[in-house]
Amino acid sequence: MMKKRGGTGSLLVGDIGGTRTRLSLYDALGKRLLLEAVLPSREHGSFEEIARSFLGSADHPPPSVAVLGVAGPIRDGVATVTNLSWKLDEGKLARSLSLDCVVLANDLAVAARGCLHLPADVVVPLGEGRPKAKGNHMAVIAAGTGLGEALLVWDGSKHLVLPTEGGHTDFAAQGAIEAELCAFLSKRFPEHVSYERVLSGNGLGALYDFFVARGARETKANERRLEEGDRNATIAELGLSGASRPAAKAVDLFASIYGAEAGNLALKLLGLGGVFVAGNIARHIVLARREQFLAGFRKKGRFSGLMAQIPVVVVTDPLVGVRGALAIAKDLVADGEAPPARPKRASPRKRSSR
Incomplete structure (x- = not known):
């Protein structure tokens, strides 16, 4: 189990794509934004490089948990970005960045989780009506550097987020x-x-x-x-x-x-x-x-x-993936369920992405 730091640790959340990497740093409870940036992915040789640059740009409590949406296949805690040369490993990232826990998640699954937390003013209906979440399945699709798809499956009480390689x-x-x-x-x-x-x-x-x-x-x-x-x-x-x-x-x-x-x-x-x-x-x-x-x-x-x-x-919110990553990070901290990162760890959140 993750050791809680009495509010001294912060939460690093992000959305890693082939073109852009969006990173945000929040306080330990995920309520106050401390730092955010949109960085060009291809101008950096690795995620560690981009993360150190981001975290070193201002004074803040060091992060203890990181949840990162990745546009690429993820297996046993290891991810490759489909349209980028980066390779990410949960255990190696945790050690390199001195974090208690790192979770790599499908980028569209993270975005799908973010869609459950959107304010009305960033949702534009194309026809009549808005999504009817309770009691219904929903889907998320996003074309960008690649094409991502994810599912929001209603299990009777809540939505389960399922990544795909559709x-x-x-x-x-x-x-x-x-x-x-x-x-x-x-x-x-x-x-x-x-x-x-x-x-x-x-x-x-x-x-x-x-x-x-x-x-x-x-x-x-x-x-x-x-x-x-x-x-x-x-x-x-x-x-x-x-x-x-x-x-x-x-x-x-x-x-x-x-x-x-x-x-x-x-x-x-x-x-x-x-x-x-x-x-x-x-x-x-x-x-x-x-x-x-x-x-x-x-x-x-x-x-x-x-x-x-x-x-x-x-x-219309470009930070929908960051919203989803933050929701996952807050769940981990609130439940005390974020374990110390290990080199290989399977998770239902982590499958493949675009």
Whole structure:
């Protein structure tokens, strides 16, 4: 069992992604924010490096517990970040950072836990209604550097958070255009075309390339813009503004396929309580193309009527994963159940992620 430090230890919580790492430090009870930062993941060689930089930036009580959402597979307390070269080990992190306990958790499972603690002003309904949590299953999906999916399963008294690797399931083309897209992507990724190959930052870039290959013309000015800075972000900007024909087509198809996969997730879970759509892409493309998203979500043949009754909302809070990690950390401390970290430890919270 974890030894309680009489309120002297703090709680380190975070959300580790392929592009950004969001870290927050709270007091021992998890009630007062002491420090927070959003740091570029790829500019650091390891999580230990980024954590030391963060913790050394101000005076504060040293953390005793860390709960970290990780965008990558986790097995026996060891995680690799799918779109990053980092490897994290609970036991090694605890020793390196002098912590009593480290918990590595699926990033979307952590975000899903955070969705249970969201204020109303960071939830934007795409259609009618808001999630109906009590008594219902719900789902969480988030496209970003990768595609993450998680489940909130109602057990009769509370929600159990279940991580998945749904983003790596086979891409299922609907209609002639998507069949062409699948063939196009099969040449680029001959080993496997997953939903993440479409529904991610790089996936948006691939959709743009597909429409250019089909003959959608681009202006010289836009071509120059695409050579500068973040190409995928520029495609989103050009597509949403209508300044680029292939980018606009890419954004529209992206929203439709995103909605279809969110609907697949809801159907498999029978998530009648609702679907939370999180991540930076949701805050931009999904809100701007809600009609295409909802059309894809609801287009399920004989079950289209049922799908129209499921609430779908966009989470605009970029710190939803940090909220979930904090909730887990507070539970560990309140229950006194956080054991000293060991090199290998299995946990129902820790499976795989994107």
